[in-house]
Amino acid sequence: MDREATRIRALLAHMHHADPGELxxxxxRLRGGLQATSVTRLAVRDREARGRWRVHTxxxxxxxxxxxxxxMVYQELLASLPAALxxxxxxxxxxxxxxxVLYLEALRSVSAWPWGKLSAARGVLE
Structure with missing residues (x-):
């Protein structure tokens, strides 16, 4: 197993109190990441204590x-700001x-069109 896969397993095992070998x-692979060499969504399945499967992304x-x-931006600047940013x-x-290598929260897209709410768009542009 390569270093990155080992790191991912250890990180997720710690976050979710799981056995790394059971993940x-x-x-x-995701498109985007203007300056990133690659961006990947990772889905991780494991069994919780009651035996049911759960998925983390x-x-x-x-x-x-x-x-x-x-x-550095994530570690020093954004860490002190509200989580929604x-x-x-x-x-x-x-x-x-x-x-x-950054391990980030996977966000779900609410809308493909960012200007769906005209009042919000107006507030940004004013």
Whole structure:
């Protein structure tokens, strides 16, 4: 198992009090991430104490070079702001030669069209 998969399993096992060996991971590559080298949605299945399956999702974002400064933004700036402003940062791993991996809260899209509420759009544009 590679370092990243081991890190993901350990992180999720800690967050959800699960056995890392019992986690089932499913990766889905996402489009976007303007400066990221890759962005992946990760669905993790495990059994809770009563034997029922549960699913947790998170986003794994790989950054390199100057784009790795995004990690600092999450850790230092957004950590002090209300949670609604950005996805929650679960963990960040600094790799070699300016590579970073961010483990972020997976957000659900409410609407594909951001200007659906004209009053909200008006407030942003004024």
């Amino acid at each position: 089932h991971l499913r990766h889905q 998170l986003v794994v974002k790989r950054l390199a070079g100057s784009a790795a400064r995004e990690s 950005a996805p929650r940062l679960y963990a960040a791993d600094r790799g070699t030669a300016g590579h970073e």
